[in-house]
Amino acid sequence: MSQPDALTWSQIDTVLLDMDGTLLDLHFDSFFWLEHLPVRYAQIHQCDLAEAKAYLLTELSKNRGSIQWYCVDHWSEKLKLDIAALRAEVSHNVGYRPFAKEFLQLLQRSPAKVVLVTNDHRSGLELKLAITGLAEYLDAIVVSHDFCVAKEQQKFWREMQKVEPFDPERSLFIDDTLAVLHSAKRYGIKHLRAISQPDSKIRRNIDTEFRQIGCFSAVNKGLELALQAGGNDE
Numbered sequence: 001m002s003q004p005d006a007l008t009w010s011q012i013d014t015v016l017l018d019m020d021g022t023l024l025d026l027h028f029d030s031f032f033w034l035e036h037l038p039v040r041y042a043q044i045h046q047c048d049l050a051e052a053k054a055y056l057l058t059e060l061s062k063n064r065g066s067i068q069w070y071c072v073d074h075w076s077e078k079l080k081l082d083i084a085a086l087r088a089e090v091s092h093n094v095g096y097r098p099f100a101k102e103f104l105q106l107l108q109r110s111p112a113k114v115v116l117v118t119n120d121h122r123s124g125l126e127l128k129l130a131i132t133g134l135a136e137y138l139d140a141i142v143v144s145h146d147f148c149v150a151k152e153q154q155k156f157w158r159e160m161q162k163v164e165p166f167d168p169e170r171s172l173f174i175d176d177t178l179a180v181l182h183s184a185k186r187y188g189i190k191h192l193r194a195i196s197q198p199d200s201k202i203r204r205n206i207d208t209e210f211r212q213i214g215c216f217s218a219v220n221k222g223l224e225l226a227l228q229a230g231g232n233d234e
């Protein structure tokens, strides 16, 4: 049995949540970029699949973590493909990570404000919201593309603060990308958690200073206890 995650819920007013790889299974995105896109690229541009894979891998490894890297319009133009339409072809892979929906339902019962903070492009966000119904659990959605800067950069947090103010000292932020967590830490967000298995089909072992969440059941247990205690520390 996993132990409750020792988050001090009475000290948390705002819960900032990443989407891909945190609330939702990263398999949708990994499968699309690494498997489906090369196949469709090779079909549409009539080239060899191995060649398409090698080319796309090289291109995708460039500028990782920049807003351009997350931008569907950029990739559509560069690859001469309708990326949003191709992503919709594998939308059956969109789904919650284990116990993530239950986590959101528990958060609804808590006084904390729940904000989705994503680097995904609006087209991907809309697709995922339509499939999962995720928006009903959220108080706000912040899309880094609106500020033209990714969560990996400090400027993102300063811009977000202007439209969706939060107290970093009393905020929890959960993300699967370590560079993003480091950026959040540098900005001063006090409570941080990393997702250890963002993609249900790919095992990863990360060595990180951040406490890790495997699935949300341990977090849920801690939050449930806090709710039962009326918001007191566990």
Ligand SMILES: [Mg+2]
Pocket: 018, 019, 020, 021, 022, 175, 176, 177
């Ligand atoms: Mg993520």
